[in-house]
Amino acid sequence: MRTAVIGLGLIGGSLLRALAAGGHAVLGYDADPATRAVARTAAARAPQGERWQVAGAVRDAVANAELVVLAVPLPAVGTVLDELAGIGYSSLLTDVTSVKGPVRDRVNERARRFGRLPGFIGGHPMAGRETSGFTASDPRLFHGCTWVLCLEPGETELTDWLTLAALITTLGARVVPATAADHDRAVAAVSHVPHLLAAALATVAAADPLALSLGAGSFRDGTRVAASPPALSAAMTGGNADAVGPTLDRVLSLLGTARAALDGADPIGELMPWFATGTAARAGWPGEPSEPVALPADPDVLLRLGRAGGWVIAVADDRGTVTAARPLIR
Amino acid sequence: MRTAVIGLGLIGGSLLRALAAGGHAVLGYDADPATRAVARTAAARAPQGERWQVAGAVRDAVANAELVVLAVPLPAVGTVLDELAGIGYSSLLTDVTSVKGPVRDRVNERARRFGRLPGFIGGHPMAGRETSGFTASDPRLFHGCTWVLCLEPGETELTDWLTLAALITTLGARVVPATAADHDRAVAAVSHVPHLLAAALATVAAADPLALSLGAGSFRDGTRVAASPPALSAAMTGGNADAVGPTLDRVLSLLGTARAALDGADPIGELMPWFATGTAARAGWPGEPSEPVALPADPDVLLRLGRAGGWVIAVADDRGTVTAARPLIR
Structure with a gap:
């Protein structure tokens, strides 16, 4: 092409x-x-x-x-x-x-x-x-890389989407169908909010040299992205403000629950179930890919695939079907 | 011994x-x-x-x-x-x-x-x-490991502290003098609050399979400790509730400022200085050790050393001085 x-x-x-x-x-x-x-x-x-x-x-x-x-x-x-x-x-x-x-x-x-x-x-x-x-x-x-291609119901020409997806899969990438809004909300959760948390944590620790001297693995990993140039972090986070705001609200709400538990009568007992959901999610991430399946090249089917965490591996020459995979839950 | x-x-x-x-x-x-x-x-x-x-x-x-x-x-x-x-x-x-x-x-x-x-x-x-x-x-x-030994003014016998510090330095550890309160506040910042942030982030992302499929480096590192067993994370965090609470409050206050910036007229411009403090702290961490210096084996001197991020390398046989180092700011 x-x-x-x-x-x-x-x-x-x-x-x-x-x-x-x-x-x-x-x-x-x-x-x-x-x-x-x-x-x-x-x-x-x-x-x-x-x-x-x-x-x-x-x-x-x-x-x-x-x-x-x-x-x-x-x-x-x-x-x-x-x-x-x-x-x-x-x-x-x-x-x-x-x-x-x-x-x-x-x-x-x-x-x-x-x-x-x-x-x-x-x-x-x-x-x-x-x-x-x-x-x-x-x-x-791009070999093995995840590559989002936006598919807007009633706006995107499906044949255009499939032509581009066919090309990109030949580079070895996993093509993920998603609307622009779904994409922006997802990257807010896995990329932009992590930058905010890392920076807040590094800023608090920076006020206490003793804390910095005791920092080990959990501090190193939890703040790694805080070393990015502030201009890049601000451009990325602020440029996606509409999606980052509500995602940060969900994180703040969970942390508010943990904060209340710390002041409660039984912090350890209350925090145990609080930690459990995140542990289950993180321990099973990333899932192994499922066996490849053939799916009809239909916008609704493709968007459901993307929302379920799946991706397109290849597009059939006649553009009628795609080969796809989903992550298996461990 | x-x-x-x-x-x-x-x-x-x-x-x-x-x-x-x-x-x-x-x-x-x-x-x-x-x-x-x-x-x-x-x-x-x-x-x-x-x-x-x-x-x-x-x-x-x-x-x-x-x-x-x-x-x-x-x-x-x-x-x-x-x-x-x-x-x-x-x-x-x-x-x-x-x-x-x-x-x-x-x-x-x-x-x-x-x-x-x-x-x-x-x-x-x-x-x-x-x-x-x-x-x-x-x-x-313990070779190269940081080992806190508590020194409580008016409570700890200095000769006991120096005897134990002398023994532990022979294992190759960096002995950090700190009060119990200082220690608990420092580990809240570099270990316990990171566990809370990682779990909250993993929990929010877990609700969105698309997000999990787009997760890469910043999600992997920012949530690594969320894979710890919930019972351990809860025992550690809840067991230090008195210190974790106020430290989490400082993180929540910073995130509240970022949240307001996301709704403001110029999110990118407002977030740039917000990110800068954490970047400077993280980019310079961990500092290189200074040249070893001899310090009098005095409780106030030792606690000041610990609060400045320094540590004891060795204790003189007569217990009158210690050899110490501090991290150099890059």
């Missing part, structure tokens, strides 16, 4: 390499001339038949594309969308940013202004690393 | 082996006959000159001891204290339980009933492992 990747950081660069290695005709573009030069040099060193090209402008990159991937940070998404609308790009479009509601809003806002935009499917490969930039890119980055 | 270790689980068993390997005459006792048998068999296989003995009763274990170590769980501490009082044991006494205020209360309560108890120094080696029992014991367990 002829693909243009706009933005050649860790994710965009890795996708460029992975698609080129898979035999696809790919063109990359980055707003930074130095990044373009690095990507061109790397292409020349790639094996014959697995090379990509680097364009000098968005217009040149997307000219013949059947798919455009926006691999730029959220604040740059609107600008590139405007540019694509101006060019009149009208095929498949996806993105890789870590929050899906705000990207969907930007796309829908352009659709109102410019008329219907190309088939947009929001995406999020859960493939973050502590390194960044094109030099850290890796064509194997 | 002739030592009796009462309770031969992971910590007691490891201490028995470590002291025997250091050439001390050690006797162990465990209430469980099967554990005593295992410990006897292991002793017979130890190198000549590094063997320990296993007694059939507490009375036999402590008969000639200069030091008794209570390595039993908190609920059993009172029973063993009563037994020692009945026997009339009157030399050095320490324990290894993870909460220090409640142990101190039990000792002081016996002192009121039976008259002065032997020189008691509360202790806590921060050497937990996921394994347990004598079969998991390891004579090298």
Whole structure:
């Protein structure tokens, strides 16, 4: 599939390499001339038949594309969308940013202004690393990775979704169907709220050097993500504020129950059942994958699969069925 | 030093082996006959000159001891204290339980009933492992480990404290002087509150299979301790309720500020400084040790060292000075 990747950081660069290695005709573009030069040099060193090209402008990159991937940070998404609308790009479009509601809003806002935009499917490969930039890119980055593809009932063209899912499963990724709202609520629970808890814990411990000197495994693990740059943590958490707020409320409500138990007549007895639910969930996580099953390629079936914690392994050539798996509860 | 270790689980068993390997005459006792048998068999296989003995009763274990170590769980501490009082044991006494205020209360309560108890120094080696029992014991367990020894102004005999500190530093441990109250507040921050946060997070995510399927590094690390048995987490957290409550309040207050920012006009801008304090603390943790310094063996000096995050490396033979280090701020 002829693909243009706009933005050649860790994710965009890795996708460029992975698609080129898979035999696809790919063109990359980055707003930074130095990044373009690095990507061109790397292409020349790639094996014959697995090379990509680097364009000098968005217009040149997307000219013949059947798919455009926006691999730029959220604040740059609107600008590139405007540019694509101006060019009149009208095929498949996806993105890789870590929050899906705000990207969907930007796309829908352009659709109102410019008329219907190309088939947009929001995406999020859960493939973050502590390194960044094109030099850290890796064509194997998506192997075994979970990759959310948004499916909005009554909005997403199913054939577009299946075309993109088919491509991404060939990279070895687990494609998870979810609405933008479901995605944003889920990442609030497993990524954004953990950043808030880790930072609060590190801040409290920081006031007591004795505590820091006694910190061992539970402090090290519980605060690991607190070492992330504050600008990144704030952008991620604050950029998903609508979903993070209610999820944090649920955590605060549970902690309020524990706080009351600590002041109660029998803290140990009251806390035992309080701990039990989380223990059961965490001890069984992550579940082993079930045997692959064939499912009809129907939006409701796909969204139910995603909500049950399942994913698409492959899409049939005729687009009528998908092969899927779910986690087994231990 | 002739030592009796009462309770031969992971910590007691490891201490028995470590002291025997250091050439001390050690006797162990465990209430469980099967554990005593295992410990006897292991002793017979130890190198000549590094063997320990296993007694059939507490009375036999402590008969000639200069030091008794209570390595039993908190609920059993009172029973063993009563037994020692009945026997009339009157030399050095320490324990290894993870909460220090409640142990101190039990000792002081016996002192009121039976008259002065032997020189008691509360202790806590921060050497937990996921394994347990004598079969998991390891004579090298305490090498590099942080070991709190309680020093209560006007209550602890300094010479007793220094004698015990001298012994423990020879096992390779960092001896941290702290009052029982300071210790309990510090472990609330770095161990007990992390267990509460991890369990609350795992419980919220457990309600959403999609969230569990998207969980990656920050969820894995932020909930790792939630897999601990609920009875252990509840005993630890609820057993230190007086210190955990106020520490949890500080965490809840910080999270309340973050919650308000999420509803504010500029969540990203407001959360940036909110994240910064925790990031600075966590990024600099753990600090590198300073060069060793000599300090006078004075209770106030020792407690100041502990409150600053420092520890004792060695005690001079004349007990007049200690060698100490502090973490360097990066």
